[in-house]
Amino acid sequence: MVKRIINSGILENGPKMRDVADLAGVSQATVSYVLNAKSSTRISPETRRRVLDAADTLSYRPNAIARAMVSGKSKIIGTYQPHEGKSVLAGFWTNSVIRGISEALHSQQFHLLLYGYRESEEPSLSAFMDGRVDGLIVLAPHKTDALPRQLAMSGFPTAIISGVGYDDTDAISVDADNVQGARLAMDHLVDLGHSQIALLAGPVGVPNAEDRRKGYELAVQEHNLPVPQSYRIQSGFSREQGEEAAIAALNLNPRPTALLAPNDISALGVLNACAIRGLRVPDDVSVIGFDNVPYCELCTPRLTTIAQPAIEMGRGAAEMMLSLISDELFPEKNRKYPLELIIRESTASPLIK
Amino acid sequence: MVKRIINSGILENGPKMRDVADLAGVSQATVSYVLNAKSSTRISPETRRRVLDAADTLSYRPNAIARAMVSGKSKIIGTYQPHEGKSVLAGFWTNSVIRGISEALHSQQFHLLLYGYRESEEPSLSAFMDGRVDGLIVLAPHKTDALPRQLAMSGFPTAIISGVGYDDTDAISVDADNVQGARLAMDHLVDLGHSQIALLAGPVGVPNAEDRRKGYELAVQEHNLPVPQSYRIQSGFSREQGEEAAIAALNLNPRPTALLAPNDISALGVLNACAIRGLRVPDDVSVIGFDNVPYCELCTPRLTTIAQPAIEMGRGAAEMMLSLISDELFPEKNRKYPLELIIRESTASPLIK
DNA sequence: TTGAAAGCGCTAACAA
């Protein structure tokens, strides 16, 4: 009974286009014309006024579902992150990306549906193709994930953020240029006068980490740096792994004057390792992270890092998606965003020995 | 033209119930009966098989919009955070809450729509009442926000997380018990043997902060602690404010042996202040924060804190919302969640002087 | 146990 009250009270008894038409003394179609203001259908100012007044009086609000029904478009874009739980970034990145997506969608009267499948679930293709969303943005899929590829192949509007697109489909992709980002970090260190720069490499098989390693190697070649093979230290994304790798690095001879961590979280471990070893950052050793998580501003010393323009990436992907589904002009298919160096306190020129 | 391909290819040319019916040689209504498996309508096993086979063959997927159209329910719940940008927590809390909501909705085949209005925009009531969502969960509204109250008053299913409900409406509310949380922190310190405990109070007018202060005062009374008025230090949520207030606190005479920070971020400033003053944490001074942000695990020493069960709160609110709109049983209206003490490394017994 | 038919609230031909 309470149910009845709620339902009929609001959802079912709100004014409909019919009611507005009756009050304005016009046909229902006319109300539709006025409200949609198509340039092709001309309505007399007088009629238009009456309709708008009536709509206003009744606080009429067009029903989005009915519109979606006839147009075949819901004006909702879905978002799905297959490996959300695994993220070491504790959602920082996702947060920013979603914010960017949301901004872009919203500015075009689109809405954002968050699909929250747990990692163990593996939703089916059709879960996304029931008409509820006009397109899907997949966040950070693995290369081996079948779903985004299948979706794209079946012609469903698909976008990928942080991952590569598929040449044989219309899928859109947006990614950060981690190779360039690592070079940025290296250039900064070299500019400061460092040449003994060690790489703490992230997990193997993770594209981000591999690209960062690639950027390191390129910079080493380009600047002709005298780094021994031992300067490449296998590490991981966690704080503990960063600390461990840093301790190994700091035992090297000659001792590196700068450490390039695979991400910010592990860089915190690096800072800790330095403290334990009694080395000052940045005086004795410079440290650079990746990602620009909020911690960078909160730790001591504040961390110099390479930032991914996550909000812009989200916004960009959403804009490309909207352009794809509206097809006013065919969008670029793949976009790479440059990373940005953010200089804080953990890098400085090496002390002259 | 590409547009046509995309649209008609997928959204418009997918198999419909009609097609399944034709293939199975039954009426469309029968397909509907089979697919919805209502206990009231009995279908012969033979027919059911044929229908299911046909649906399978065609990879038929019911159109969610059409269903929403006739049922008047979209099976989507909206989420809206009026003051998202202001959050000092950089989205940690929001993240967890959303995750909880998402889990609960998902387990009942509901979906989550994220409304991303920017703070400056002030969406209108009707923006939420266009049939797209069956209810709205408002995150951390201010007491002065008119929107959630109006929504609730007009009978729209509304839930509030971290905020008080409205007695004169059906609105649901879920909140954390910060008074109890602060007492938890105090009890812990007292148990460790502290009596000189200073409060770094959060911003005035913020309910969270005021409740934490209240809990402090209650504990002071209850344990009969000898804390002078000067032990209540006005502070704020930022790291800088925490550092500043801690410096003031550490100059007090007698010097507090423990500091209760208004949140984790400011507690990081407190840790820093201690370091600057050459005081060891927890040996010379114990520090407790609030919120259990990921930083707590990353700083040195790792921070003892009071955690809000944000995921559970999100889940709880969503469950109450679903129960409200389905009305199987009338839900409780307001729920308070207890906070939890998480002991890490920043608290210990005071050294005997 | 099944089918025919009405209709959810709206848009968009087509007519007038």
Added chain:
DNA sequence: TTGTTAGCGCTTTCAA
């Protein structure tokens, strides 16, 4: 410039 009408894909009476 406006009205009539036919659906959009589905659920659900009501009849058979």
